[in-house]
Amino acid sequence: MKDKATLVRNTQWGQALSEEALARALAGTSERLVPAGSYVCLKGDPADHWIGVIDGLVKIASHWVTGKTVTFTGVPPGGWLGEGSMLKHEPRRYDVIALRESRIAYMNRSTFQWLLDNSIPFNRFLLHHLNERLGQFIGMVEHERLLDTDARIARCLAGLFNPVLYPGTNRQLQISQEELGYLAGVSRQRANQALKALEEAGLLRVEYGGITVLEVEGLRSYGN
DNA sequence: TCATTAAATTGTT
DNA sequence: AACAATTTAATGA
Numbered sequence: 001m002k003d004k005a006t007l008v009r010n011t012q013w014g015q016a017l018s019e020e021a022l023a024r025a026l027a028g029t030s031e032r033l034v035p036a037g038s039y040v041c042l043k044g045d046p047a048d049h050w051i052g053v054i055d056g057l058v059k060i061a062s063h064w065v066t067g068k069t070v071t072f073t074g075v076p077p078g079g080w081l082g083e084g085s086m087l088k089h090e091p092r093r094y095d096v097i098a099l100r101e102s103r104i105a106y107m108n109r110s111t112f113q114w115l116l117d118n119s120i121p122f123n124r125f126l127l128h129h130l131n132e133r134l135g136q137f138i139g140m141v142e143h144e145r146l147l148d149t150d151a152r153i154a155r156c157l158a159g160l161f162n163p164v165l166y167p168g169t170n171r172q173l174q175i176s177q178e179e180l181g182y183l184a185g186v187s188r189q190r191a192n193q194a195l196k197a198l199e200e201a202g203l204l205r206v207e208y209g210g211i212t213v214l215e216v217e218g219l220r221s222y223g224n
Numbered sequence: 225t226c227a228t229t230a231a232a233t234t235g236t237t
Numbered sequence: 238a239a240c241a242a243t244t245t246a247a248t249g250a
Contacts, residue, residue, distance in 0.1 A: 178233080189235095
């Protein structure tokens with residue numbers, strides 16, 4: 001994906017906006033290039049923006065004082081995040097970190113509010129978005145303690161391919177096994193081992209610097 | 225356009 | 238965790 005205009009235009013709500021409204025939405029959205037390993041936003045920051053991923057890959061995580069980090073989920077291009085703190089008018093409750101160099105769109109609060117007040121499709125989108133996110137986290141809590149690493153990786157990938165949350169993601173995903181390990185909370189070696197098992201099962205193809213998903217449903221239900 | 229070199233990613237111990 | 242092998246990207250002729 002190239003820029004914020006492409007990102008917004010490709011969303012469900014963006015397509016329903018008039019040219020005038022689209023221009024207004026874009027005017028209230030800035031764009032920043034975040035280097036790999038840098039923060040997109042920090043826990044405790046005032047939530048003044050809704051964040052969209054134009055290109056790259058970010059993870060939503062929490063940093064513990066002991067130095068441990070817990071990753072909640074990854075967000076590929078086409079995904080949006082941060083609406084929760086935005087709606088509740090409270091500080092960010094997590095860190096967002098770029099796993100590799102990423103182009104990020106920041107929509108300011110007034111524009112977000114304006115869309116909320118004026119666009120039914122935007123509201124519908126947010127509703128679906130929140131509902132999917134909720135389902136995703138319920139599933140994670142349910143399975144985290146029950147599944148082995150192979151299945152965790154499988155679910156992690158299936159999560160990245162969720163067509164509602166991340167409509168821009170096609171069957172190919174550019175993610176190194178190291179990054180995948182970060183997302184699933186396992187070592188690179190173990191991620192590699194899991195990927196081999198999943199490839200063996202015919203669910204995906206491992207390529208240099210990325211993977212191609214063959215059976216999203218198979219990934220989602222792997223290990224059940 | 226092709227060849228060489230550097231960087232990134234993966235496989236193995 | 239460290240090293241070797243492989244693939245891609247970058248550079249210059």
